[in-house]
Amino acid sequence: MVANLARVVPWLLAALLLAPPALGRELAVGPERMVVVELATVAVLAGSGMPVVLLREPESGELVPIFIGVAEARAILFALRGVETPRPMTHDLLHEVIGKLDGSLERIVVDAIQNNTYHAVLEVRVQPSNRIVHIDARPSDALALAVRAGSEIRVAVAVLQAGRDLAFEGIGRDEVVSALGVTVVEATPELREVLALPDRPGVLVTGARGVAAYSGIAPGTLIVEVNGEAPNTPMAFLVLVSRTPSGHPAVIRYWRDGEEHGLKLPTDVPESEARERLAL
Incomplete structure (x- = not known):
């Protein structure tokens, strides 16, 4: 826990308190090319067993997988089940730190896929200025944090299209x-x-x-x-x-x-x- 705190807090303090309004990279696409989705579950890629998160697109009903790490898959499953671990996981810690610094996670945005790598941004509203700060993030971390915080998830249409042909399957009894x-x-x-x-x-x-x-x-x-x-x-x-x-x-x-x-x-x-x- 101490190691996590030492790593996360200085970075977040710098991001939320010291940086100029244009902190972080610009979004790869505008809001008109994004879709609000619902994080539905954790599954695995058929044939490989690699964990993916399934995003439900309400307009089409499509279920689109995005690759995530094993630790993030576990964190998302815990959040979906409403389970609180004995000690805070990294995403619990980050959520608490944002709140203690008088910020709130407005949404996370998965806005690009480049060279088979997904990119995401945390949109954090900071007080007392009420401004939005963009913080670059891995989608797996961002999605785990969004589920923990109950924040909106937006995904670029191009990202959804990239995952539509990926076959997935459920994880069985623990679904x-x-x-x-x-x-x-x-x-x-x-x-x-x-x-x-x-x-x-x-x-x-x-x-x-x-x-x-x-x-x-x-x-x-x-x-x-x-x-x-x-x-x-x-x-x-x-x-x-x-x-x-x-x-x-x-x-x-x-x-x-x-x-x-x-x-x-x-x-x-x-x-x-x-x-x-x-x-x-």
Whole structure:
């Protein structure tokens, strides 16, 4: 922890407090060539096992992978699950430092891919000047921080296009997926018994925000249908969501408190908010 602090704090202090308004490189593309996406889950590249993060593009429904490191994949999975580690991970530390310095992470932007390398920027709002500071970052670090902070994620159209042909697969039993503001995991026999869930296909909700939360979906809910089909795994839930026709809401059926309910959820990226965490 001390080593992490010694490495991060001087850099961040210089970035947020001492640099001129034009700190960092300019964005490679303008906002008109970017898309707001939802970070859905961590998967692996088919055939190689390399970790990737899957980004859901709400307009097309496409799921686009971006390569990340193993440590960042672990951090993202912990954040999606709402797990708090005994000691802060690097991304927890950076989030806390930004806050202690009276800054806030407005969004992260993955704005370019050059020579097969992704590039990203942290957009940090600093006080009392209320100005935006751009800090160059690796996308894997930036994405892990965005999930931890609940910040908006924007990706250049060119970056999304570069990843569309990459085949990916789920990570199996430890899968956790977030889509439409709903976070789901596998409904294991043990969880079904503890929560008295029905013996039918579905995935278990561990968190909800935005429209999903307002509409009655809560932790412990079993989602039994997406657009008329039953999701057997978290990845199947994500794929069914991604197949929602453009311009239409996803039709969800779920079981809660002994009754089945239905609702329609917009496919827009839900409003950003920090995720609650549970201690290990």
